[in-house]
Amino acid sequence: MPFHASSPPAGSVPRALAAILLAAFLGTGPGLAAAAEAGAQLAAESRDYAIGPGALGDVLAQFAAQAGVALSFDPAQLAGLRSPGLHGRYTARQGFEALLADSGYELEARGGGYSLRLAPQPPRAVVELGTVHVQADAIKPEDTPYRTAGSSSYISRDDIERFRGTSVGDIFQGTPGVLVGENRNSGGLDVNIRGMQGQGRVPVLVDGARQETTVSRGYSGVSSRSYVDPDLIGGIEINKGPTLSAQGAGAVGGLVSMRTLNVDDIVRPGETIGLRLRGSAIGNNSGSPSDPGTRSGYGSIGGPLSGGTGFRTDCASPGLCEGHELSSIYGTDATMDRPGTFTPKSYAGSLAFAKRWEKVDLVAAYAQRSQGNYYAGEHGPTPALDLSDTAPDAFWTNVYPKLSGASRVRGGERVVNSNYESKSTLLKTRLYLPDDQELELSWLRYRSTYGQLMPSQLIWFGVIEQTENSKVTADTYTAKYHWQPAGNDYIDLRANLWMTDTDSLNRNYSKSMALLGGESYNSAEKYKRKGLDLTNTMRFHQWGEIKLDYGVSAQWENIGTTGEDADAPRYFFRNGTRSEYSVFAGLQWKPVDSLTFEGGLRYMRFKSHDDNATVINNDSRYCFDDDGDGQCDPVYYANRKSGTTPMLSLTWEPLAGLQFYGSYAEAMRMPSLFESSSGFSAAPTLDSNLRPEHAYNREIGVNYLKDGLWKSHDKFRLKLAYFRNTVRDYLTRTIPNTWEDTSTGVNSGFFRMRNIDKATFNGVELSGSYDVGYLFTQFGATRYTKIETCLTGSYRREPCTDYGIAASYINNMIPPNWHASLLVGARLFDRKLTLGLRGTFMGQRNRVPEYDNQTATGGIAFASPIEWHAYRIYDLFASYKVSDRLSIDFNIDNLTDRYYLDALSLGMVPAPGRTARLGVTLQF
Numbered sequence: 001m002p003f004h005a006s007s008p009p010a011g012s013v014p015r016a017l018a019a020i021l022l023a024a025f026l027g028t029g030p031g032l033a034a035a036a037e038a039g040a041q042l043a044a045e046s047r048d049y050a051i052g053p054g055a056l057g058d059v060l061a062q063f064a065a066q067a068g069v070a071l072s073f074d075p076a077q078l079a080g081l082r083s084p085g086l087h088g089r090y091t092a093r094q095g096f097e098a099l100l101a102d103s104g105y106e107l108e109a110r111g112g113g114y115s116l117r118l119a120p121q122p123p124r125a126v127v128e129l130g131t132v133h134v135q136a137d138a139i140k141p142e143d144t145p146y147r148t149a150g151s152s153s154y155i156s157r158d159d160i161e162r163f164r165g166t167s168v169g170d171i172f173q174g175t176p177g178v179l180v181g182e183n184r185n186s187g188g189l190d191v192n193i194r195g196m197q198g199q200g201r202v203p204v205l206v207d208g209a210r211q212e213t214t215v216s217r218g219y220s221g222v223s224s225r226s227y228v229d230p231d232l233i234g235g236i237e238i239n240k241g242p243t244l245s246a247q248g249a250g251a252v253g254g255l256v257s258m259r260t261l262n263v264d265d266i267v268r269p270g271e272t273i274g275l276r277l278r279g280s281a282i283g284n285n286s287g288s289p290s291d292p293g294t295r296s297g298y299g300s301i302g303g304p305l306s307g308g309t310g311f312r313t314d315c316a317s318p319g320l321c322e323g324h325e326l327s328s329i330y331g332t333d334a335t336m337d338r339p340g341t342f343t344p345k346s347y348a349g350s351l352a353f354a355k356r357w358e359k360v361d362l363v364a365a366y367a368q369r370s371q372g373n374y375y376a377g378e379h380g381p382t383p384a385l386d387l388s389d390t391a392p393d394a395f396w397t398n399v400y401p402k403l404s405g406a407s408r409v410r411g412g413e414r415v416v417n418s419n420y421e422s423k424s425t426l427l428k429t430r431l432y433l434p435d436d437q438e439l440e441l442s443w444l445r446y447r448s449t450y451g452q453l454m455p456s457q458l459i460w461f462g463v464i465e466q467t468e469n470s471k472v473t474a475d476t477y478t479a480k481y482h483w484q485p486a487g488n489d490y491i492d493l494r495a496n497l498w499m500t501d502t503d504s505l506n507r508n509y510s511k512s513m514a515l516l517g518g519e520s521y522n523s524a525e526k527y528k529r530k531g532l533d534l535t536n537t538m539r540f541h542q543w544g545e546i547k548l549d550y551g552v553s554a555q556w557e558n559i560g561t562t563g564e565d566a567d568a569p570r571y572f573f574r575n576g577t578r579s580e581y582s583v584f585a586g587l588q589w590k591p592v593d594s595l596t597f598e599g600g601l602r603y604m605r606f607k608s609h610d611d612n613a614t615v616i617n618n619d620s621r622y623c624f625d626d627d628g629d630g631q632c633d634p635v636y637y638a639n640r641k642s643g644t645t646p647m648l649s650l651t652w653e654p655l656a657g658l659q660f661y662g663s664y665a666e667a668m669r670m671p672s673l674f675e676s677s678s679g680f681s682a683a684p685t686l687d688s689n690l691r692p693e694h695a696y697n698r699e700i701g702v703n704y705l706k707d708g709l710w711k712s713h714d715k716f717r718l719k720l721a722y723f724r725n726t727v728r729d730y731l732t733r734t735i736p737n738t739w740e741d742t743s744t745g746v747n748s749g750f751f752r753m754r755n756i757d758k759a760t761f762n763g764v765e766l767s768g769s770y771d772v773g774y775l776f777t778q779f780g781a782t783r784y785t786k787i788e789t790c791l792t793g794s795y796r797r798e799p800c801t802d803y804g805i806a807a808s809y810i811n812n813m814i815p816p817n818w819h820a821s822l823l824v825g826a827r828l829f830d831r832k833l834t835l836g837l838r839g840t841f842m843g844q845r846n847r848v849p850e851y852d853n854q855t856a857t858g859g860i861a862f863a864s865p866i867e868w869h870a871y872r873i874y875d876l877f878a879s880y881k882v883s884d885r886l887s888i889d890f891n892i893d894n895l896t897d898r899y900y901l902d903a904l905s906l907g908m909v910p911a912p913g914r915t916a917r918l919g920v921t922l923q924f
Helices: 015-026 032-044 058-069 092-100 141-147 157-160 170-171 454-462 510-515
Strands: 046-052 070-072 086-090 105-110 113-118 151-156 178-180 192-193 204-206 215-218 222-225 233-240 252-258 275-280 309-313 346-356 360-371 382-387 390-392 396-401 402-404 418-434 438-451 469-482 494-504 521-539 545-561 577-592 595-610 640-654 659-670 693-707 715-727 733-734 752-755 758-771 775-792 816-827 833-842 871-881 886-893 916-924
Touching: 046 058, 058 070, 058 086, 058 092, 086 092, 092 105, 113 521, 141 233, 141 693, 151 157, 151 715, 157 733, 157 886, 170 178, 192 215, 192 252, 215 494, 215 521
Parallel strands: 070 113, 204 252
Antiparallel strands: 046 086, 105 113, 151 233, 178 192, 215 222, 233 252, 275 346, 275 916, 309 396, 346 360, 360 418, 382 402, 390 396, 418 438, 438 469, 469 494, 494 521, 521 545, 545 577, 577 595, 595 640, 640 659, 659 693, 693 715, 715 758, 733 752, 758 775, 775 816, 816 833, 833 871, 871 886, 886 916
């Protein structure tokens, strides 16, 4: 947040002295008079200007830059004010006066530049406040993490374009403390922040709307998916840990806020209309999906990377070896047809149009992506088959194969079912209404077909084959209202209304179900969410700077089926409703310029209802036959809970740009609709009333933000934080205890949804950047000092482990003990060419012990954790700005062609090998 200056309280240092001290610290004191004289000279010159309409703050900033004078102001005071722009010949002062006409503000000369103050009002108007003045420019979004009492990150539009990657989740690569689960399936996003993932722990907001759906991934777990095409994203804010905002209800792990494109992303400065065309050619790809039934990798040998039985050689007669041939293990040559590095076979493209009028902004955009199956890398833990373990029999020789490596897929092989195609449409308008009001309306449609790799298929049954495509259609509607009257400190009102409607069909493998003695039903779901939030901000200046935020939020959810697989039992698919309400209030107080206190409370309550009747055995204590039909009367699971949580923080800034902070935050996450409804593989049970998760987060850290540290034009950013995060009553799937009832619920004797004791993730995080113009670097690292999952129950020798719990979803959500990234780049040839290299370094997952494996107790081994190897990935990037309207981008992802499994993989799906991409952007 920008710094707001005001009249100091009695006994504080006078403002004039403070300004002198700040000037001395910044090294501007000796040249102050010269700067003032130069500023006066520039102010007296007349120049021609052509600046289009826009937000008043943006137009003022453009004018000041073109006029060559320094202007400082508080952007929050100008929020909601519009300007028609400026056209003609003006001096600097004349231009400012024209732009500020009817705004309620006027220009004030200060030092070598200008600041803004409220213009005098007639006697009947509001009492005039003192001068509004800031000592620095408005904080840019990418600098916000270094001015915040807590951990956060920002991914800009330039970052997204630079590192688009193969999968949607690749745009988060290199962000400290942030990983993406099951990144190589479906095109959906399942973000993990410091070990927290899924079920609303880390909501992904698209223009303030939640569209997350939970997809069962069989015995290996679940995936929570949100859908958006990166070409339509204007920026991403990531908050790590609980946030005291209307949209942060239930976000025990963090909050990901995506903003879709707006006019400023498309229209060039000084213009009112813009068109952006972007196209990309993508290599390391088959171009189209493989034919259904095509297989990749080695076949089954009896279990995951283990010895098998039933294979024979040297048979006395051919019939004795029939059905036991070793040839069934080997893959085919059809999937080893990897194209050359610079042979593109897939593409992506987008078209975005924007128009700005004085009272209306309009954006229309379309994006499309088509990718076939990608190919795995060739260097690393590729699979190897060992046939040396043999035993002679009377009429043949038994062979016990062993498979080593990270996956069944061979090095350089086509990974079937990794294909992905999407089409997205965005329509968005902003209306600038009278009396400082704004209304923004948007509609985003995302349609996709994709191959889907079932984790259990890869792990247990050895059949990695192309299936028919799965599909999803997600519609997101938002209406955002903002009212901030000029000069009014008590009204900064925001109201958001949103709705998401998601239809999905996720196809399963029929053969794996047949092996289990069951039937296969595709998961066809219709998921609807509606929500609203209303907040207001008030500012007071009597006892320093005080800001009061308060508001309410609510959301309503409904899940059902789309009618596909109508023969499936009703309990196979989830059907239910859920509602949630939240009220919060937060206070920020700056008694003096160097200290900031923040605190607040949130109250939440929810209720849910499962529309599928709970399956009850006839001998259950919950079986009642009141209607006398000889069957247990239907019982429907329902839940209702509430709670209150606090948040506190303190920030001390002894020197400009240097901050020390400490924070304590609690948050609750109410049971999700998935957890509160019955369906295949997991369901609530009548004797286990699910409680809300309760997060306790503590963090201390230091921020440093300085321009002109070693050179007059360099920029240095640094953040170091230590965090201790514990979630008590963590909700997950696991196995029943011996004393619990197993007579109700689907698979209640096999799996159970429950609250475990706790999950703890403590660690240290470092992030920063240094930019000297022609050279720049960014870096980040997260190191966990403690990872612990705890459950007191049956089959447990130790209540806590650092690797997981039997049959639990959390097993494949545990991050590696450390991960880091380093980017170095250069800007050459008058900054027309930007090139660089990014390294991503990932530690291995905590190992599961060979003996006393707590994830395989109770006879359940299907949900064993996926263990990946440590890996290092290097991505090369280059961008050449041919002109102001044309730029060319070139990338080579995974430069060393590494073979690896992504961290947090749900199945043994190797990531893409070396991939070249060429992109062209035209902007008119």
